[in-house]
Amino acid sequence: MLELRFDPVRLPPRCNELRHEVREFLAAEVAAGTFDPRDPESGSSTAKEFSKRVGARGWIGMTWPKQYGGQERSFLERYVVTEEMRVANAPTRHFFVADRQSGPTLIRYASEAIKRKILPAIVRGEICFCIGMSEPNSGSDLFAASTKATRVDHGWRINGTKIWTSNAHNSDYMIGLFRTSASTRENRRHGLTSFLVNMKAPGVSCNPIGQMSGQKEFNEVVFDDVIIPDDHTIGEIDGAWKQATSELAYERSGPERFLETYGALSELVDAVGTQPPATVVAGIGRLVAELHTLRRMSVSVAGMLEAGREPVVEAAIVKDVGTVWEQGLPHRARDLAALVAHETGPNVTFDEKLAFYLKIAPKVTIQGGTTEILRGIIARGLGLR
Known part of the structure; x- marks a missing residue:
């Protein structure tokens, strides 16, 4: 049984x-009109250039080896950069996935040629990555993936579909999880392999999925006889489940996993004024205390990553909670705001x-694994199933 720490x-x-x-840096970007911190949708048109300026400051790939353009700085320093970017609603989408998990995966499992080609470009903020895991009819159950990679001369042919793939329509590359062999009765995790996919390759198409908010950040990605070269295999053939499990410790534990709706709390504090009722003060205090607890848990996981550990279960807990x-948060903010009388109207x-x-x-549960899947991982890690 795992001992949680x-x-x-x-x-x-x-x-500090x-x-x-x-x-x-962010204040200067706001003053220059790059983005509006009170508008989460602002900055989409400036994201690519913003990414390059962040890269020039050394804040992409900052924990990576210097031989690939990294700074060899700590996970705790990276945590601070991520936290400040998320709270400010900075347009990080162009580089964030590559920085958080795609780059570390390539460092551990890719060929040297791929590392030297791709990693410095990520560090410079020039290329964008997405993650191909979930599939129709299997969702976050990664081991049920059926999109198939078939051996051909000098590579692999991929056919099938991934879904809920964030920012795929803007991405240059995907690290995808594909079925290269059938699973076995003894091990349903067997038979999955990770590949580096050029999103501009023939046969790759992205179909954006509309959301209630008007955003179209999720995608259905269809692979129709897409050829992947041999040297784009990432890690062990048929053994990618080990890599995917490790990768998700990076994906599920950062401050981005509880700050996406943080703006609702910030707006609430502004809206209730300087002398809100005691019940509202207590409600805001409770929200801040819960946020502080989540932050301490997330910083702790960053410390484990810095120490070379793989806190898969702890990361799943941070993502779930x-x-x-x-x-x-938005519902609780609405209820608290309703307790304040606005003399000038709404x-x-x-x-x-x-x-x-x-x-x-509603969509935040899809990102990084649904609640049901996460709780299964936690239960298994604790020896409860």
Whole structure:
């Protein structure tokens, strides 16, 4: 049975210095009109150039080896950069997935030629990655994946579909999980292999999926006789489940897993004014205390990653609890705002912002694994199933 550990980790002084540096950078970007921190949808047209400026500051791939363009800085320093970017609603989507998990996966499992070609370009903020895991009819159950990679001369032919693939329509590459052999009775995890897919290759098509918020960040990705070269195989043939499990520790534990609707809390504080009723003060205090707890858990996982551990179960807990919190936040903010009498009528700005967060809240469970799958991972890690 696994012993859960969320060791108390304090951010060292160098992290506080970095935080001030990031805040100054973001303030300058806001002043230049790159994005509006009160509008989560702003910055989409400037994301690529913003990515290059972040790369120039050394804040992409900052934990990676210097031989591939990284800075060999700590996971705790990377945590600070991520936290400041997310709270500010900075347009990070062009580089974030590559920085968080695709790059580390390539560092561990890709050929040297691929590392030297791809990793420096990620560090410079030039290329965008997506993750191909979920499939129709199997969702977050990765071991039920059926999109097939068949051996051909000098490579593999891929046919099938991935779904809920974030930002695939803007991506240059995907690291995808594909079926290369049938699973066995003894091991249903057998038979999956990871490949690096050029999203501009013939036979790859993206169909954006509309959401209530008007966003189209999710995609259905269809592979029709897509040829993958041999050197784009990532890691062990038929053994990618080990890699995928490790990769998800990076994906599920960061502050992005509980800060997506943070703006609802910020807008609430502004909307209730300087002298809200005691019940509202207590409600906001409770929300802040819960947020602080999530943050401490997430920082602890960052500390484990820095120590070379693979906190898969702890990361799943952060994602599960964080999802529940950020999904409920807009509803709780609405209820607290209703307790404040607005003499001048409704707060239009708050109502508009809250409407957006209410619409995006349902989709956060899809990102990084559904609640049901996460709780299965946690139960298995604790020896309960």
